[in-house]
Amino acid sequence: MSIKIVSSTKKRRDNLKKVFAIVDIETTGGHAGANNITEIAIVLHNGQEIEGKYTTLINPCMPIQKYVQGLTGITDAMVAQAPKFDELAENIFNLLKDRVFVAHNVNFDYSFVKHELALAGFDLDTHKLCTIRLTKKIFPNLPKYGLGTVCRELNIMVNDRHRASGDALATAELFSLLIKHDTSGELAVMIKKKANRYLPPHVDVETVENLPMVPGVYYFHDKAGKVVYVGKAKNLKKRVTSHFSNNKPSKQKQDFLREIHGINYTVCDSELIASLLESIEIKRLWPIFNKSQKHYEHQYGIFMFEDARGYMRLGIDKKRKLLQPLITFSLFADAHSTLWQWARQHELHPALCFLDNSEKVASNLPDVASHNAAIEKVLASAQEERKTYLIKEPAQNYILIENGKFYGMGKIEDERLVTKPHELKTLLTPFPENEVIRGMLRKYTERYPGKVVMLG
Numbered sequence: 001m002s003i004k005i006v007s008s009t010k011k012r013r014d015n016l017k018k019v020f021a022i023v024d025i026e027t028t029g030g031h032a033g034a035n036n037i038t039e040i041a042i043v044l045h046n047g048q049e050i051e052g053k054y055t056t057l058i059n060p061c062m063p064i065q066k067y068v069q070g071l072t073g074i075t076d077a078m079v080a081q082a083p084k085f086d087e088l089a090e091n092i093f094n095l096l097k098d099r100v101f102v103a104h105n106v107n108f109d110y111s112f113v114k115h116e117l118a119l120a121g122f123d124l125d126t127h128k129l130c131t132i133r134l135t136k137k138i139f140p141n142l143p144k145y146g147l148g149t150v151c152r153e154l155n156i157m158v159n160d161r162h163r164a165s166g167d168a169l170a171t172a173e174l175f176s177l178l179i180k181h182d183t184s185g186e187l188a189v190m191i192k193k194k195a196n197r198y199l200p201p202h203v204d205v206e207t208v209e210n211l212p213m214v215p216g217v218y219y220f221h222d223k224a225g226k227v228v229y230v231g232k233a234k235n236l237k238k239r240v241t242s243h244f245s246n247n248k249p250s251k252q253k254q255d256f257l258r259e260i261h262g263i264n265y266t267v268c269d270s271e272l273i274a275s276l277l278e279s280i281e282i283k284r285l286w287p288i289f290n291k292s293q294k295h296y297e298h299q300y301g302i303f304m305f306e307d308a309r310g311y312m313r314l315g316i317d318k319k320r321k322l323l324q325p326l327i328t329f330s331l332f333a334d335a336h337s338t339l340w341q342w343a344r345q346h347e348l349h350p351a352l353c354f355l356d357n358s359e360k361v362a363s364n365l366p367d368v369a370s371h372n373a374a375i376e377k378v379l380a381s382a383q384e385e386r387k388t389y390l391i392k393e394p395a396q397n398y399i400l401i402e403n404g405k406f407y408g409m410g411k412i413e414d415e416r417l418v419t420k421p422h423e424l425k426t427l428l429t430p431f432p433e434n435e436v437i438r439g440m441l442r443k444y445t446e447r448y449p450g451k452v453v454m455l456g
Contacts, residue, residue: 020045020129021099022175023109024168026072028064031254032115036060037085038074040113041168042095045102047179050172054095055165057082072162089120096124100191104147104171105201106130107257129190131174132201137186138178145201150174199244202261208244211237214267215274217281220289221262228259229289232278234271256289269395272444273409276399279436293436300335301325302342304375310368312375314339314353326382330435342381346374390418390453391445398453399441400424406433406441418453 022043029035041055057074059082069075096113103109106128114124132145142153147167151158156173160166179187190205199205202223211218216236220229233239240263243256268274282293299319304326307313316335319328329335336355343353349366350356365371386404393399398418400407408430417423445452 019099020047020102020175021096022102022168022172023096023113024103024164024171025109025112026068026074026162026164027112028060028062028068032112035112036062037112037116038064038072038079039164040088040092041164042092043168043172044095044099045172045175049176053165053169054091055168056088058088059084074163085116086120089117089122093117093122093124096126098126100127100129102129102131102171102175104131104150104167104174105258106132107200108254111254127191129187130199130201131171131178133199133204134178134186134190135174136204137190138181147171147174200257200260203244203263207263208237208241211240211263211265212267213237215269215271216265216267217274217277218263218265219281220260220287221264222259223261225262227281227285227287229256229287230278230281230285232271232274234274236265236267240265259289269397270393272391272440273393273397273399275440276406276409276431276437279434279440280431283432283434293434299328299330299435300332301328302335302339304379310372311352311365312372314342314348314375314378316354326379328435328438342378346377346381348374348378388455389445390424390455391441392451392453398424398428400428401441406431406437419455424455 022045024041025037026039027035027037037058038060039055039057042053043050044052044054057079059079061084064074064076064079092113101110101113101124107130110128117124135142135145135150139150139154142150144150147170148158148161150156151170151174154174154177156170156177158166158170199208213235215232215234217230217232218236218240219227222228231239231243266277268277279293282290300316301319301323302314302325303317303323304312304314314326316332316339319325327335327338329338339353340355342348343350343355349371351358351362351365352371356362388400388402391399391401396411396413396415397409398412399409402425407425408428410428412418412424412427417427
């Protein structure tokens with residue numbers, strides 16, 4: 001049932017030039033991409049007091065999950081005869097469009113309302129304000145900041161908990177209390193800062209605003225301090241902010257934002273160093289929200305051996321502890337492609353590389369001496385891949401590749417030591433190598449040969 005807007009006083013507090021819409025919704029499930037709103041309540045607030053309210057059940061046109069029915073008390077039968085959202089969309093849009101959208105964990109409510117309004121043809125683009133974040137600023141010592149805990153700690157009565165009207169009215173009372181105790185102007189600051197529109201509720205605006213605009217690696221932490229995501233950036237501030245802009249109503253994005261409670265970072269002197277460190281940290285920390293690079297590497301190698309007839313043979317096998325491959329790969333397909341490339345380049349017989357074992361091909365083998373001479377050319381080419389060199393980066397940073405493998409990196413202030421490999425290694429931080437790093441360095445040296453300093 002809808003309740004008409006009830007007019008009240010038109011007074012405005014001089015230092016608050018915005019009017020507010022305090023919103024709470026109930027839904028069929030936890031994310032907007034695959035669920036719909038079952039109830040909405042909007043409390044209009046002028047910065048001093050409530051001036052009107054609106055609430056209605058909504059037919060979501062889909063079943064309500066059982067655990068949600070148990071939590072809210074809203075059943076499929078209750079919403080069966082309620083209006084659909086598109087029937088209410090114009091009225092809801094008009095209530096919200098000129099006001100600051102306020103909610104406890106605002107990204108959740110805003111994502112649903114914006115999504116459903118968009119489906120109905122309305123583009124909601126308003127300032128957002130999260131009462132979780134504002135409460136943390138004004139009452140910083142509460143044990144938790146969920147609506148139930150906050151209301152209990154601040155003696156706010158909640159009637160009809162987990163229903164839109166009850167929670168919206170409780171949030172409105174909390175909002176009035178926050179304004180009353182806002183002696184340092186936190187509300188005005190939050191409204192003014194655009195970054196606040198998209199930030200997760202547990203991340204301070206200052207944390208993001210103070211990020212440097214330089215290359216580096218950033219870390220998102222959960223409430224226990226555990227790293228849940230690692231990323232690299234050419235510009236830390238710009239890249240981190242991009243995670244929180246134009247939030248899509250997907251379960252993955254909402255879960256991601258909900259888990260972020262803190263941000264940390266490491267400044268790097270170049271984008272390449274940041275890329276290497278990102279790969280190292282993903283492998284070390286195995287963050288839950290990183291997808292790329294987070295896989296176990298089943299390495300393959302191209303091995304050489306002599307058969308009973310005297311032919312030097314090449315073949316692909318999984319990397320083994322006691323055998324040294326000519327070159328390694330994370331994927332069998334990459335190893336197979338490279339071996340075919342070698343065979344064509346050096347005119348190797350496919351059957352002697354286990355590439356074509358058909359009877360016709362295998363019966364027409366070259367003589368041992370000419371084949372083994374071609375294999376010697378392959379070995380010389382592979383040896384080139386195992387050279388030792390440095391990559392010189394800005395601010396006296398060096399990356400060492402020793403015998404074709406990534407050793408480590410660091411700053412070398414006395415560049416006379418660059419030509420002394422043994423002393424050089426004591427100044428660098430060693431790191432574990434992985435296939436992503438190998439490929440990254442291979443492409444980088446091909447693109448920027450002038451940054452390579454050969455050793456030995």
